[in-house]
Amino acid sequence: GQQLNQSPQSMFIQEGEDVSMNCTSSSIFNTWLWYKQDPGEGPVLLIALYKAGELTSNGRLTAQFGITRKDSFLNISASIPSDVGIYFCAKETSGSRLTFGEGTQLTVNP
Amino acid sequence: SQTIHQWPATLVQPVGSPLSLECTVEGTSNPNLYWYRQAAGRGLQLLFYSVGIGQISSEVPQNLSASRPQDRQFILSSKKLLLSDSGFYLCAWSAGQGLSGYTFGSGTRLTVV
Numbered sequence: 001g002q003q004l005n006q007s008p009q010s011m012f013i014q015e016g017e018d019v020s021m022n023c024t025s026s027s028i029f030n031t032w033l034w035y036k037q038d039p040g041e042g043p044v045l046l047i048a049l050y051k052a053g054e055l056t057s058n059g060r061l062t063a064q065f066g067i068t069r070k071d072s073f074l075n076i077s078a079s080i081p082s083d084v085g086i087y088f089c090a091k092e093t094s095g096s097r098l099t100f101g102e103g104t105q106l107t108v109n110p
Numbered sequence: 111s112q113t114i115h116q117w118p119a120t121l122v123q124p125v126g127s128p129l130s131l132e133c134t135v136e137g138t139s140n141p142n143l144y145w146y147r148q149a150a151g152r153g154l155q156l157l158f159y160s161v162g163i164g165q166i167s168s169e170v171p172q173n174l175s176a177s178r179p180q181d182r183q184f185i186l187s188s189k190k191l192l193l194s195d196s197g198f199y200l201c202a203w204s205a206g207q208g209l210s211g212y213t214f215g216s217g218t219r220l221t222v223v
Contacts, residue, residue, distance in 0.1 A: 041216055041217065042116075042214030042217050043214050045211045096142050096161075097156060099156075100153055102153040103153055
């Protein structure tokens with residue numbers, strides 16, 4: 001199957017620290033997406049990547065599409081308490097379907 | 111602007127009872143619609159998707175079914191709920207192939223007791 005391996009599964013950090021998480025796939029794809037899910041809510045799109053090597057920022061978030069088109073990472077700089085949530089990578093498959101990674105649970109201690 | 115509505119927000123149902131969760135989208139036409147289930151706050155499992163009225167594709171065999179009676183309405187149903195049907199159900203829409211990203215509803219927390 002077209003699985004995504006996302007790591008780490010969970011992170012516990014202090015406010016102000018930087019965070020890095022990544023996602024890998026055994027297959028190459030043309031689009032990588034990063035979502036954040038707040039507790040009890042639906043996921044919200046953070047960043048979309050369309051080209052190998054692409055580096056895109058959204059405020060304190062930076063994501064890169066790996067040059068091999070099989071991986072992506074998401075960095076969060078200077079974390080704050082509202083960064084708490086589950087972060088998912090996702091990729092588009094046929095028929096405009098999305099396959100999601102298992103998520104990284106982020107906890108930020110004030 | 112486009113909005114997606116999903117209800118109810120929470121639901122507690124006994125084993126063996128029927129289920130009907132509804133999702134509607136506003137502000138767009140002919141969206142792709144999706145039902146996902148999330149267990150224990152972890153990964154999202156695609157249950158059903160639809161590219162048009164009456165067109166339903168099932169990703170995994172299970173105790174659930176989906177219907178799309180209108181262009182912007184997507185319904186998730188079950189005739190008899192099982193304990194294992196408990197979870198967080200998310201509806202989503204997208205504008206179609208080539209336009210990436212989904213917009214998710216706020217989810218329904220289903221507890222089967």
